[in-house]
Amino acid sequence: MAHTRTELDLASAVALVEKLRCSQCRQLVKRLYDDKGRLVYDRDNIVRCAACDAVIPLSRIAAAPGTRLCLACARDGEAPPVAPPHPTPPSSQRKCPRCGGATVMRQNEQDRSWFVGCQSFPQCRWTAEVET
Structure with a gap:
């Protein structure tokens, strides 16, 4: 049987990774690396897009340090939402x-x-x- 490679979009990959647990200690996976040894997911450093709330890939953060927009929103020229009238919910x-x-x-x-x-x-x- 031939092995086929499946591509996941970022949202699906993040949803999947957030369910993965260590087979020995049962703790949630904190970091995930691709087949080339590159860090692709780091639970402690998740950054969400200020415009669409999607997870910003680590490769985008490395290319544009301090970014608050995912690549799609940056290309669309969307600005982050206006600050809410309440800094926190009631x-x-x-x-x-x-x-x-x-x-x-x-x-x-x-x-x-x-x-x-x-x-x-x-x-x-x-x-x-x-x-x-």
Whole structure:
């Protein structure tokens, strides 16, 4: 049987890597290297795009240190979203009820209204209106 090589997009690869565990100690994998020994995933240094929230590849960060935009958003000329009116979600909504992670303020692209969402998006898609 011939071996076929399968290509993954970055989002699928990150979702897969975030489930990998060491077969001996059962801890989550912290770093992943490609077949040429290049670091392609580092759990401790994940940077998300300020415009689309996608994970920025380490190769992009190495090529443009300090970047806050993925290559696609940089090419599109998108600016990071405007800072939310609340630096943090209301105290009653700082923890995601679905996965237990932290929450962040997000802005609806159509009507520009603000809502609370899970920081683990796209893995967790919990959202709610801002409690007043």
